[in-house]
Structures are given as C-alpha cells and as structure tokens.
Amino acid sequence: MFRLQKYIINTLSILFLSIFFPLFSIASVIFLIKLATYTAVIQLTIWEMTQLYLFVLPEILFYTMPVTFFIAAALTLFRLSTDNEIIVLFALGIHPKFILKTLLKPALLLSALLAFDFLVLFPHATVLSSNFVSYKKSAAKFNLSASEFGHSFGDWLLYIGKNSPDGGYENLFLFNKNKKEEILISAKKGEITNDSGILRLKLTNGEGYSYSKEKFSQIEFKSMNINDTMSSNLTQYRTPIEYWLSDDRKESKRHMLITDTLLALFPILSLFLVASISIVHARHQKGRIYLYLFSGILIFYVATLGLQELIFYYTIPVVALIWLGVTYAMYQKTIVARF
Numbered sequence: 001m002f003r004l005q006k007y008i009i010n011t012l013s014i015l016f017l018s019i020f021f022p023l024f025s026i027a028s029v030i031f032l033i034k035l036a037t038y039t040a041v042i043q044l045t046i047w048e049m050t051q052l053y054l055f056v057l058p059e060i061l062f063y064t065m066p067v068t069f070f071i072a073a074a075l076t077l078f079r080l081s082t083d084n085e086i087i088v089l090f091a092l093g094i095h096p097k098f099i100l101k102t103l104l105k106p107a108l109l110l111s112a113l114l115a116f117d118f119l120v121l122f123p124h125a126t127v128l129s130s131n132f133v134s135y136k137k138s139a140a141k142f143n144l145s146a147s148e149f150g151h152s153f154g155d156w157l158l159y160i161g162k163n164s165p166d167g168g169y170e171n172l173f174l175f176n177k178n179k180k181e182e183i184l185i186s187a188k189k190g191e192i193t194n195d196s197g198i199l200r201l202k203l204t205n206g207e208g209y210s211y212s213k214e215k216f217s218q219i220e221f222k223s224m225n226i227n228d229t230m231s232s233n234l235t236q237y238r239t240p241i242e243y244w245l246s247d248d249r250k251e252s253k254r255h256m257l258i259t260d261t262l263l264a265l266f267p268i269l270s271l272f273l274v275a276s277i278s279i280v281h282a283r284h285q286k287g288r289i290y291l292y293l294f295s296g297i298l299i300f301y302v303a304t305l306g307l308q309e310l311i312f313y314y315t316i317p318v319v320a321l322i323w324l325g326v327t328y329a330m331y332q333k334t335i336v337a338r339f
Contacts, residue, residue, distance in 0.1 A: 001098075004089070004094075004102075005102045008076065008080075008099065008102050008103070009102065009105075009106065011076045011079065011080070012072055012073060012076045012103070012106065015071075015072040015075050015076055015079075016068055016069060016072040019068050019071055019072050019075075020064065020065070020068040020072075023064045023067070023068055024060065024061075024064050027060045027063065027064050028053070028060060031053065031056050031059075031060060032049075032053060035049060035052050035053065035056070036049075038052070038133060038136075042133070042136040043136075044136070048132075048136070051132065052129060052132065052133075054125075055125045055126075055128050055129035055132065056125070056129065057125070058117050058118075058121040058122050058125050059122065059125070061117060062114055062117045062118050062122070062260065062263070062264075063263070065110060065113075065114060066110070066114060066263050066264070066266040066267055067297060069106070069107065069110055069267045070266065070267065070270050070274065070293070070296070070297065071293055073103055073107075073267075073270075073271070073274045073278075074274045074277060074278040074289060074292075074293055075278070075289070076278075077099065077274065077275065077278035077279050078278040078279075078280065078289050081278065081279055081280045081281070082280075086279055087281070096275060096279065096331075096335050096336060099275065099279075100271050100272070100275060103271055103274070104268070104271060106267075107267040107268045107271060108268065110267045111264050111265055111266075111267050111268050114260075114263065114264035114267075115261075115264045117264075118256075118260040118264065119240055119244070120240045122260075123238070123240050123243035123244070124240075127238075127243070153174070153199070153201060153226070155176055156174045156175065156176050156226065157174065157175045157176070158172065158173070158174050158201075159172070159173040159174075160172055160190075161173075164189065167191070168189055168190060168191035169189070169190045169191065170188060170189055170190075171186075171188065172185075172186065172187045172188075172189075172190040172203065172206075173185070173186050174186075174201075174226070180212055181210055181211060181212035182210070182211045182212075183208065183209070183210050183211075184208070184209045184211075185203065185206060185207070185208045185209075185224070185226075186206050186207055186208075187203035187204060187205060187206030187207075187224070188204065188205040188206060189203070189204045189205060190202060190203045190204070199227070200225055200226070200227050201225070201226045201227075202223065202224070202225050203221070203223070203224040203225075203226065204222060204223050204224075205221075205222060206220075206221055206224065207219065207220050207221070208220075208221065208224070244257065254308075254312070254313075255308055257313075258304070258308050258312075258313060258315050258316060259304055259305065259308070261316050262300075262304045262315070262316060262319055262320065263304075265320060266300065269300075269320055269323050269324060269327075270296070270300075270327070272324070272327035272328045272330065272331040273296050273327040273330065273331075275331050275335050276327065276330040276331045276334045276335060277289055277292035277293070277296070279334075279335055300319075300323065303319050303322075303323070304319055307319060
C-alpha cells in the first residue's frame with residue numbers, strides 16, 4: 001500500500017509541476033504587464049520592478065495552485081485509467097476511497113498553505129506594495145526644475161529661479177493663501193529631501209512675509225523646513241487580524257475573504273469530482289476529461305462569485321456543502337456503483 005501511495009503521489013507531483021510552471025509563467029507575465037503601467041506615473045528601476053513583483057507573488061501563487069492541483073489530480077487518475085492500472089487495482093480489491101485518501105493528504109497540505117497565504121502573507125504584501133507605490137509617487141515630485149511656470153508643493157505654490165550646480169535650487173519663492181492670511185516666503189537656496197515618504201523643502205537665507213486684516217509681519221531666517229504632508233499616504237501595517245477586521249476597503253475585503261476561502265478549500269472539495277471524471281474504463285468510455293475540467297472550474301467560480309451578493313458570508317458553507325453533496329452523488333453513481 002505504501003508503494004502504491006508513493007507511486008500515485010509521484011505521478012501527481014510530476015504532473016503538478018509540469019502544469020504549474022506554465023500557468024505560473026503566464027500569470028507572472030500578466031502581472032508584470034500590469035506593473036509596467038506604473039511606469040507611466042513613476043520611474044522604476046529593474047530592482048524596483050522586481051520588488052513589486054515579489055509583493056504580488058503570494059497572489060500569483062494563490063490563484064494558480066488550486067487550479068493546478070485540480071487538473072493534475074484529475075490527469076493523474078486519468079493516466080492510470082488509460083494505462084489500465086486503475087482496473088488492475090480494483091481487480092486486486094483496492095477500493096476507490098483508498099485513492100481518494102491518498103489524494104486527500106496533499107490536498108489538505110495545499111489548502112493549509114493557501115489559507116496561510118491569503119490570510120497572513122497577502123495583507124502584508126498588499127500593504128508593502130501600496131506603500132511602495134505611494135512612496136515612489138511622492139519621490140516622483142523630486143523632478144522640480146527652474147521654469148517660467150510654478151510648481152505645487154503641498155498647499156504651497158513654488159517658483160524656482162534656477163537650478164543649483166550642487167543639485168539644489170536657487171532664488172525660491174513660495175506663496176500660500178487661505179481665508180485668514182497670505183504668506184510669501186523667499187529664499188536664496190533650497191533643497192528637497194525625503195524623510196520616510198514625506199517631502200521636506202529646506203530653505204536657507206531667506207525672508208518671510210505674513211499678511212492678514214489684523215497685522216502684517218516679517219521674519220528673516222537662516223534655515224526653514226516646510227513639509228509636504230500631502231505628498232504620500234503610507235499605510236501603517238496591521239496584524240493580519242486587524243487588517244481583515246478593519247473598515248478600510250471593507251466591501252472589497254468581504255468579497256476577497258469569501259472567494260479566497262472557497263478557493264483555499266477547492267483542492268479538498270474537488271476530490272469527489274476528480275475521481276468521477278477521471279476514473280474511466282479505457283475500452284468502453286470516451287474520455288472528455290478536459291471538457292469536464294473546464295466545466296468544473298467554471299461552475300465553481302460562477303457559484304462562488306454569483307452568490308456573494310445574495311447571501312454574503314453564507315456563500316462559503318452553502319457552496320461548500322452543495323458542491324460536496326453533488327460531487328459525492330456523482331462519485332457514488334459513476335465510480336462506487338461500477339467499481
């Protein structure tokens with residue numbers, strides 16, 4: 001029995017890897033094309049593109065591995081059937097449930113890994129990716145230059161006289177107007193630095209003027225710092241539980257929780273269907289396994305996505321129980337009753 005289990009698992013592993021790598025490559029290319037659209041807004045080096053890719057890697061793995069396992073498990077049993085090995089096993093008195101128990105072990109392991117992926121790794125990667133893009137957008141504002149037009153620096157209008165040879169700026173003027181007062185600042189030199197995603201304009205050797213209905217004031221300064229608090233919006237990382245329970249993007253996270261929970265359970269829920277469509281008699285049954293594979297994946301996804309708007313979190317137990325009931329009935333009728 002141990003050798004038989006090892007043989008089935010080895011066949012499953014080979015097919016799993018041969019299917020996973022092409023799917024993973026296709027998904028990676030799609031995500032890289034999506035990431036490339038960021039270059040229209042921010043400048044990214046090859047290493048920064050690699051970082052963004054690593055941030056979406058948990059998502060790529062999550063959406064490719066359940067489908068890969070379903071296809072690999074079905075093709076494993078289908079190959080054993082077409083080679084007449086399944087018939088030999090049943091003739092020796094081995095029950096179909098032995099094969100399901102053999103597939104259940106990798107299915108449980110994969111479902112546990114998928115649950116850890118989307119519950120723990122995904123929140124962390126999402127926050128890192130969001131903060132990274134926000135940081136780069138804020139850093140993109142470094143591209144200030146002397147021109148006849150002004151620039152926006154937070155709530156300030158900024159005019160730069162000329163660029164300094166040392167990378168800074170010379171002859172800067174800033175203007176800020178609100179309901180109570182108007183402020184004008186001039187400085188001989190200035191430079192922009194980035195402190196944890198917050199742009200800071202450091203001015204040296206300048207004057208400041210403040211005017212309101214009540215008073216007019218003037219100051220001289222050797223050094224002044226002005227922060228652009230609107231330059232970036234970095235999200236502080238929460239624990240996974242706090243991330244999922246927070247009100248931020250609540251509707252989106254609800255859909256994600258329902259869909260990803262069912263996808264994480266898909267390797268386990270699909271075992272009866274795998275046996276029903278892939279254990280065939282090579283002489284008397286024409287294999288339509290690829291049609292069945294496509295139909296099974298499509299129906300599961302449609303049921304998962306379609307019921308969310310109607311029954312919300314009840315979608316998880318409803319889809320799981322109905323799917324198990326229907327596929328178990330198919331398994332009893334097509335496999336147990338025959339073999």
